[in-house]
Amino acid sequence: MDQFTINLLFVGSSFALYFGIAIWARAGSTKEFYVAGGGVHPVLNGMATAADWMSAASFISMAGLIAAGGYANSTFLMGWTGGYVLLAMLLAPYLRKFGKFTVPDFIGDRFYSQTARLVAVACLIIASVTYVIGQMTGAGVAFSRFLEVDNDTGLIIAAVVVFFYAVLGGMKGITYTQVAQYVVLIIAYTIPAVFISLQLTDTFIPAIGLFSNHTESGIPLLQKLDEVVRELGFQDYTADVDNKLNMILFTLSLMIGTAGLPHVIIRFFTVPKVADARWSAGWALVFIALLYLTAPAVASMARLNLLTTIYPSGPTEQPIEYAERPDWVQTWETTGLIKFEDKNGDGRVQFYNDVPAFQEEATARGWEGNELDVNRDILVLANPEIANLPSWVIGLIAAGGLAAALSTAAGLLLAISSAISHDLIKGSINPNISDKGELKVARVSMFVAIVVATYLGMNPPGFAAQVVALAFGIAGASLFPALMMGIFSKRVNGTGAIAGMLAGLVCTLVYIFLFLGWFFIPGTASFANTPDNWLFGISPLSFGAVGAVINFVVAFTVSSMTAPPPKEIQDLVESVRYPQGAGGAVDH
């Protein structure tokens, strides 16, 4: 059997499983569509949250970015796990006690204002659509590789599959399918990592292999990697970062974004009790950590394997000839995500860091520019092939990557559609809409969201994980502070919260658009996205944390100048703080 057939088999059977569960649990009422009837066990809920959470960004893209950036990109690891600590302590239990379906529900009620509710809907939609763009980017990479088509075609196929999948299921379908998806994706991620860790370090657990000796050279793996990359003009893998302010703000943006993203928060409405909401956050983090503790090992080992493939006799010797390149390079060339250009015409693949500091050495070796362009988003998917693992492992990782992209995209589409049908239409425009009408609006808005995301995903403003990081910045700057103040302060009033959310959202968006293009439309950026142009060296990816501070300051200042919230709102704040009498999620 050739690789293509094996991929088809793995991907096909995993899809059959998800669709089967989705049909079996097909949503009947609107309540089931959104929150699975409120009866999901914390461990299962944690697993589903983990699948929902770990998207194409975590599965496909993150290790590639860590491989390229080394220590500097540890921010993704800390940011995307540390947010759960905030979620567990600052938001989840209280929002569960509040007991409504959606984030705008809470913001609208707590700040006793339709305007606040609408602003929350806007924040939610902007953050979620940005997030879906990142997912579609990743799903496009996975589909293009597995079907061996070019990247844009892969993206369109991905969009069609995600749409049908999300429309069919609703939340209940999604909760149980996501448990299945978690199992598929964690196995798919771990098995190749274990193989590679054994090959390189004789260690069974990748997270330990990362800090063990490289079997072939006898020196620690990370030291070996540092030496190899240094020879090719790259920065040391473990090198410290100069701009610590940016590193801290970026990590913080990802953390508060995690806590502020509606499709994750909505998960905590589906557990029976407040106590379960606390446990659920812990379980979600455990299941996420299984992948996140492995990811840095995958990153460093894949980087080393990639360089060893290109420089089989070591980085100081000649690289391989293009004609003798391995099969995986050829397959990825069809997707357009690996590009080779023989700049010095010697038929060999010179892959190095083409920077002025390395110019002299490169010239001495007869190199006239870096000749190989490897898209960072392919690293995890190509990893088993690079390490010459058996073909079933390659099929498995294709299935896992698609599971990750699908589950999150579906969860996000659900959050977007519920914001539009439930919060916007039913909550403000037409309160008398029927259940059936609401579901119809939900499906139409899913369709629109996916068309927009697919269009922008063709020319994404960054690699999948970076686009997703932008979504976190937006959610962190707008929704997180409003939610937190709504619970922890009785003094912040409607006017303050609205002003705060708008200030946080607008500042963050403007800063992002200035560098990455207005509304992410390619070619419309006002400034080049380089550290020299950034305000105080803060990258657009990190600005969410600054936006959140602006949000807090504006909200408190405006509130202190206007009347405090009415008594019944202060009582509402009081009531979410104590678990007693939570009851089930209520319809209204």
Place this chain on the structure above:
Amino acid sequence: MSENNNNAEKYWQANLRLILGSLVVWALASYGCAILLRPMLSGIHIGGTDLGFWFAQQGSIIVFIILTFFYAWRMNKLDEEFGLQE
């Protein structure tokens, strides 16, 4: 009634103290050991690199897990102590 309020107030204060303490540990593991204090910890070697690198790629995540479970356990106990459990 006032006794009830007093009880609730104590519960909330205890929760706030617990959150604050946990967040100090949270920040120390991530922003501290993994980022700002990395140069200070560079003397402690671990598998070809230093402790700060380990915290950035492994340690902080492990600390986060312990913290969330600790908080859940402690709060659920607090709910019972104050008779506020469901």
